[in-house]
Every structure is written in structure tokens, then in C-alpha cells.
Amino acid sequence: MNLNLPFSDNLPTNKLSASFANTSATYKFYWLIAIIEIVEKGQVNIKKREIFSRMISNSWYTVNYFHVSFGKQDLIQNAVEDILKFESLTKDIKKENLLSILENSKKIETKKLLEHFNLNVPHWFLSPWFPKLKDENNSNYKKRIYSYSQNFENCCLYGLYDENIIVNPIWIPYLKSNSKILKDFCYWNLSLFLQSRNPNVPDIPNKLIKPAIRNGLTKQTNEYWKNVFKELGYVECIFTGTKLLFEEKNFAIDHFIPHAFVSHDLIWNLIPIERSKNFSKSDNLPIFEKHFEKFYDLQKVAFEINKHHNSKSRYMDEYLSIFPNIDSFEKEKFSNTIQPLITIASNNGFLYMNE
Template identity: 65%
Template sequence: MNLPSSNYLPVQKLASVFSSTSATYKYYWLLAVLELVENNHLIIPKRKLFAKMISNSWYTINYFHVSFGKQDKLQHAVEHILYFEALTLDEKKAKIEFHLEHTKNKETISQLMHFDKNVPHWLLSAWFPGLNKADIYQKSSQFENDCLYGLHKDTIEINPIWVNYLQTNSRVLKDFCYWNLSLFLQTRNPNVPDIPNKLIKPAKRNSLIKQTNEYWQLVFKELGTIDCIFTNTKLQFEQKNFAIDHFIPHAFVSHDLIWNLLPIEKSFNSSKSDKLPSFDNYFDAFFELQKTAFEINKQYNPKSKYMDEFLTIFSSIDSFEKEKFSNTIQPLITIANNNGFQYMKSSS
């Protein structure tokens, strides 16, 4: 991915900041800088930047359980701060940042300020190759080599010659960060689907109303009732005592494909959260329900767009093979558990 060119700025230096990266710090540090410069913050407290690094990675780590690597201190900091502070897994970014900028908790402050040891000057090594931390601080404070910002004890100061470029090209530069970050994380999570869409908390989860009315309503109409595979409760469309939910949590698969959706008891859905179902306990019932629903829709609504979604599992929609379905579901459950998703307790 190429950055916008400039006739007077060393853009090649900025383009090379991720060329040698062993952790996520640089990505989230530069993202924090860009977001604040975008809002015309030009002399920025380091703690404000560290708080934004935490907030930008919060949802990816806590909700999607994407691994940053065993040695990554940013992941450790997020997990520790979640434990020490009264914040939720899906907390809003603004609240996280405000909280971290003002907390008096010494453990939290220690987690934040740990990043001051290396992160601020590491990014500038592209402008000052081979120099130590003290020299980078001294030279950057004078904006030598047209570096991106100057380093001071508690703040950074954006180099005035870079301000217009950063603000004008903010969108592209943030995409540059996320693109490189997604490549970095994909190598550490090779079996985790859809890494790019797990880097930013969506403004709102997609509604499943269309899947309910355009696919599952037909199944309810044909069968009368559907037994919840988790609680054995008889679900009825008219009583609305069900919710359409993901068999494998959305937080892992990051999609709403019809082959991973099913109606379950509404009250159980509230308690299930993003827990994983046991393959041994629930797959057979899930498969039979999916096969029945598939055959009903194939008979009465064969041109439904949802039928094509099964082509991500089967080579055609002429058959609904248990082995192929199992070979998709079982590995996803195993990988999700390996990435930190917990199994739900059996309702029996």
C-alpha cells in the first residue's frame, strides 16, 4: 500500500515505520497520533496517546479474542486494565480513554506508562537509524531530519511541516496502519477468520430480522414448532419466545451466514453470550435442524439468496452432507476455544 506523495516531506520514512515490527505497539501508537492530529491536537500528552492505544485495541482483544502474541505487552495491559478497572468488554472508546486519563489506580497507571520506555522513540528510528533513545529524544526535539514529531518528557509535539499532510491524508494513513496491522495479526492468528473486520468495533451489530422473516419463518410455518437444541423448549413464531442466534459466536466467525444461525430460547440466548457449544453435545441436533430448514427452504423458496450461503460449505446445494458440515463446524469450535472463547455449561 503506497502513501500519498509529497515534494518536500520524507514520506518514505513514514512508509517504512512498520518494516521491522515484532509487536503491535507501533501500529496502535501511530493510529493514536493520527486520530489526535486529525482533531488538531498538536502537543499531545503521552498518557493520552497510551490511553488511546488501549481503547483502539480493547474490542479486538476482549470481544474478538484476537491474539497479539505471548510477548505483546499491549495485550497484557488491556487484560490487566479490564481486571483492575470497572470497564466492560464492549466499553465505548471515549469512556475508556477518559477513564484511563484520569484514573488514580497505580497498577493501571503503571500499565499505561510502561509504553513510555520504548514506544514513542521506536517509531522515529526510521528518521534516526542506529541512534539510542537519548539521542533520538534530543534530535527529535529539534525536529532534525524532518522527523514526524518531537519527543519530550511527558508529551510529543507534532512537527509543523507534517501537520497539513497528516490531516489531509488522515483516512489513507489510518488505512495504512490497519492494513499493516491486519497482516501482522493474521500471521499470529492463521486460523482465525476475518481479522480486518475485528480491528474496529462496529457502530452497531447487524440485525437478524431478515434471516428470521425470510428464512426461519418458513421453517416455523412448516413445522409449527421448533425444539431449542439447548433447552428442549418448544419455540413458536407467534409467541416470539425465541431469538435467532449464532451457533459459533459471532465474535469469532464475524459473519451472519445462515448455516451458523438457529432459533434458540430467548431467555437462554441472553445467558449464552459468546460461549461455545460443545460439539459432542450439540452438533447432531444442530445439524438435523439445519438440514430440515435447508430442505424446507429449498422446496418452497429455492431462489432464496440464503441458499447460496451454503456454497461456502458444500460444492452445490443438491445435497446436505453431514461430514462436510461437521468438517466446517468442528474446527471452528476448536480454534475458537484455543483463542480464548469458553464453553457454555450444559443445560442438562
């Protein structure tokens, strides 16, 4: 798959495309996405702080929930992590609430973090429209781009001012009519950029935007684990040892390795655990040396019960990503899947459970 920018007969779309050449950080993608979102609302005279706030809010979930690394020197990741602490916010705060806080915060630390983007982001994005100015020293280069852009020279995307930008009128119809394709272009290239920095992290594209609603696990409960409860009478929580009873609903189906890392609901990563433990475990990691044995034993029993119940069940197929076939449930192959995922998740910032 290769996404390109929509062509235009009267606009230098090659300049816009060139803005993403030699990308070494995420800010260009989030800068353009923010501008497009605001233009969609009908604004063309846009405060920079509003754009910077959207850059943070659009990357918030990717950094704080999925723990995707943007690179050690990335301004956005550092700002997102710091603002989480400075403003005492939660990682799952709603985007609208976060935007309001960022646009209106009086805290010096937050204002400094947002204003820091103003040093380079707005004018460097326009550099393809002003290639002849690149020989200038950085200070003069920045001033001249500000000056030239205000006349929309070379059909540049926007004019730059101290506190705001003004979108070039000739670009507004293009941005509005192609908004979805342009955002898809940004997110697709952003996913490629981040995948190169997170080669072992699964499903990067689906970690760029917070899903509106997480899928429930009712089907897995009723179509798979109910068979196990019915056969065994009860299931023992691998973390607390509590007897879990299907009728009493004193359990929740949980991801052994957090959903925030694996980004899927495959049955080989799901087990029933005590409801209160599910709440306290949250998105923390199990300790492999302590929890894998019981996890494997429960998974194996559940697998054998459901295989006997219906060997053609779609849940049997979900194990094929680990085993070459469903004739055996090899401990070593299962371990070789689970242990690396836990290690990689830990390296990406996920914390281990407190016992």
C-alpha cells in the same frame, strides 16, 4: 491490494514508512493511529498518556470481543487484558468512556501499564530518522533521540519530551489531509500482521474496529426461519428443549458459533433458541459432542423446507461455502466445517457454555 503511504515532495515519507519495517509487535500501528486521531482534533502538543490510552482503546474490541491474538509478548494485548480486570470494565464499553477512564485513572496498576509503553515506543518509532545513533547503547540512544527530536532534526515526525510529544509543524498538513489513507495504511498492515499470527481466524480486517451497529437478523427470521415454524408448527430449542413458537416470540435467532469469532450472519450458523438461553449463552461456544447432532438435525430440516419453498433463495447460496451444491446436506461435510471452527475459537480464548 498494496497500500502505500501518500507521497510528499517536501517530507521524508520514506522515513515514516521505514518505521514499520521489521515489525514484531502491534504498537507502532496503534501509536501512529492514535497520533493521527488526536491531530485531527486540532492538538499538536499531546500528552503521552493520551496517546497510550488511545492505543489501548483502539485495540480493546479486537482483543476483548474478537479474541484476536497479538502474540504472547505483545505489550498492548497484555495491557488490554489486564486493564479489563484492574478497572472492572466490560468488553463492550464505549470508546469515549474507556478513554476517559484510562486518561484519568488513579489506580497504580493501570498507570504502570500505560507508562510502560514509554520505555521504548515513542523513541523507537523515530529510529529511521536517526540511523547513525543506532550504534549507541540503548540508554544513550534514547536520550539522544529525545534531544535531537526536540529540534525536529532530519524533519522527524515529532519532538519527544518526558510527558508529551510535539508534532512537527511541517507534518501537520500531511497528517490532516491524508488522515484516512494513513489510518487505512496502518489498519491494512496491522491486519496482515495479525493474520500471520492467527492463520485460522476468519475475517481479521473486520475485527480491528468495533462496528457502530451490529446487523439485525430480522430478514433471516422472516425470510427463512418463518418458513420452518410455519411448516413444523414449532421449533425445539436445541439447548433447553423448549417449544419455540413464532407467534409468541419466545425465541431469538442466534449464532451457533459466536458472531464474535465467525464475524458473519450466514444462515448455516443461525438457529432459533429460547430467548433467555440466548442471553445466557452470550459469546460462549457450544460443546460439539453435546450439541452438534441437534444443531445439524435442525439445520437439515430447515434447509430442506426452504429449498422446497424457494430453491433459488439467496440463503441456499450461503450453504455453498460448505457443500459443493445444494442437492445434498452431508453430515460429514457440515461437521468438518463446524468442529474446527469451535476448536480454533476455543484456542483463541472463547469459553464454552455452562450447562
